[in-house]
Amino acid sequence: MAHSAVPQPFRASRPAAPLSGTHRVPGDKSISHRALMFGALAVGTTEITGLLEGEDVLRTAAAMRQLGAVVEQTGPGAWRVAGRGVGGLVEPADVLDMGNSGTAARLLCGLLAGHPIFAVMTGDASLRKRPMLRVTEPLSTSGASFWMRQGGRLPLAVRGAVEPLPLDYRLPVASAQVKSACLLAGLCARGTTRVIEPEPTRDHTENMLRHFGATVRVEDTPQGRLIELEGQPELVAAPILVPGDPSSAAFLLAAALLVPGSRVTVANVGLNPLRTGLFETLREMGARLTVTNARTEGGEPVGDLTAEYGPLRAVEVPPGRAPSMIDEYPILAVVAATAQGTTRMRGLQELRVKESDRLAATAAMLAANGVGAEIAGDDLIVRGGEAGIPGGGTVATHMDHRLAMSGLVMGLAARAPVAVDDAAFIETSFPGFAALLNAACGAAAIEPT
Template sequence: MIDYVTQPGGKLIGRVRVPGDKSISHRAVMLGSLAEGETRVTGLLDGEDVLSTLAAFRVMGVRAEGPEQGSLVIHGAGLHGLKTPQSALDMGNSGTAMRLMAGILAGQNFDSELIGDESLSKRPMKRVADPLCRMGAVIQAAEGDRPPLRIKGGQKLRGIEYHMPVASAQVKSSLLLAGLYAQGETVITEPAPTRDHTERMLRGFGYDVQTKGARISLRGDGKLKACHIDVPADISSATFFLVGASIAPGSDLVLEHVGINPTRIGVINILKLMGANIELLNPREVGGEPVADIRVRAAKLHGIRIPGDQVPLAIDEFPAIFIAAACAEGETVLTGAHELRVKESDRIAVMAQGLKHLGIDARETPDGILIKGGRLQGSEIDSHGDHRIAMSFAMAGLVSAGPVTVRDCKNVDTSFPGFAPLAKRAGLSIEVQGGR
């Protein structure tokens, strides 16, 4: 068991670079493994989630050197060069890995099984399994449509036209990856924009992907050509520092080389609506992804009704946004975010419970939360093993009236190895207890 203990006071100052983007790192490993030739990746997140994805491809015969200080060389096997795994493929804590891998494995000529840790084994897979089965895949899930997933090989996939009932980058990406192996055209229509890293990266690997408004399409039987990928810093990881610097008086922090993909900047838009002082410096494009340095200074925040069109663009960042809302003047209202209930934890319920422990009026709704800003008290918080909840409540310690102890923080390493030392260097008074 690993716990965080943060002491009140302090401010975030200076320049920091958070680890590489997890979503892009997953996709770099996957497409690099399926490409022809040698793909070089720099800035890779070497957290446990991404390492699980890399380990799965190694089990299927892909050679890779690294990662070492964020650098990885992948010797691609080609779309049809993966080998039969001799054991189940363990996706650890990563829903992204499991759902995207399901799309890839649906097109292979061998049987496979995807498993995960206790948390991942509780997460629903029906919304990705159903459309894959419509394409011709044969997938068997455990009771309640949960992992493990057993995928039968040797199926002839066919392209389909699919109108997604719920906005989900994971489902969209899984179907696009299955579409690489399908006969004909795979067409996906989104009800709202979601992160488009898969489409961008497929184009970077030389694959033709068409996007017209909410419609994304590709045809099967092409090839992926190896390339170089420079992974920007993860905006989801930067979010904890954006919120911490916004709420802690006297803070002035620059976050370097952060990905600012338009489908991922909901957190910046929402914090600005709340009155945050955030500035994008030196915007540029790296490997097809927009990047900038982000300067954030302390500001007086106020509660807002979060716009519905921003919810899919900030779905992973809401635990930290809830901390900002707890420190804001007035009430913040979120609706249309039922997706938060099926993440690594029920993030609506767990955050509401934790905020109440800190003395904040937080009321759950079926698809959101109402948070009335106030003075945070010190308390003990159970993160329920959810990495984003652990880091969010750690930042709350900057402005709490007493120490904040966050229990069960081991899973922070899945997405942000080195979080505590980096936060400490920036100015958060944090101590790690337990573990080694």
């Protein structure tokens, strides 16, 4: 399951024909991680359908096994988790390796903080650079102890609280991972855990807590959005149908918007309003983006999305939208390169602590391919226009799967092919990415070099 140490360079060229057809993308990564974790904390057996089987999620499955849950695959995307109940996880015999997944690592900190066990967690070279203090600081007030490397980085050791205290925490920055870690720790505490977030972030944790029978209250207050969780609930196993990941669908839909004559439908995509900032922004740019077959499954809104090629105009993206599209800025920047005028994306400081400094890397990706791009403070400015994307450059991915996928989509729309220095990491979140895009193109537009 480890990444290959040998880089896998790829190249994308303009396809001979427009993109077409109806396609499915892998299951939502955020929901897949949580399905395995809540299944492990529930009483009974949780049946999961549509689980993302990328490396990040498989790391979470392995960690839940190490913590005493029975986790087994029963078919493609079909998994079964026999849980141990809230507070019932056992001490792992070995180090928990979370690979490339920041979500898994941060949520697991919350899970471990509420259990009276000792555990050590590590990850790959990219994850070992990412800050963990933002989670461990609030979790320490529950009674858990953490030891980390300089700068709050993995490897990390945790001794969970024997009698965890409920948390009362106001997030300094909007982060679904920090919020979720606090709620996971609060599950094991007597009393009510309260978390206030300055901007609403993805609420898959709250939705799934309710789905498993916990009492969760949410209200908007002058200080921000308040989430209250009643501690020590009995979580009862419940089936979960994981929708297609909107962050993954974004790449296929963007490709259709950029390649003349294209029309593509992505079926069964999660449309949680706290995840659809990109789709809202694309519509503001004039994108032909429509939803059909809208429905609710497992507490989450789902639908089929169709994107059609057409002219686009530049927009200003407000900073308040960042939490609902934090993973989509690299692909939005590629789309903006073809729009009429100058697009400004505001308030992207959170991108500096993703898999890479995603803000600097996105600007560099555009510049390497002849697109005018600059960073002003925490804003990304992209100059689009008639010229479109010259291409011909190489994208430095910095072990970041979203940069790699954005670079390859850019190659489909550019005048000269675009190279990506390493596409190995795409498998962590979007297994079969190149094959799916090639199928939509009807030919091999994306190839290893």
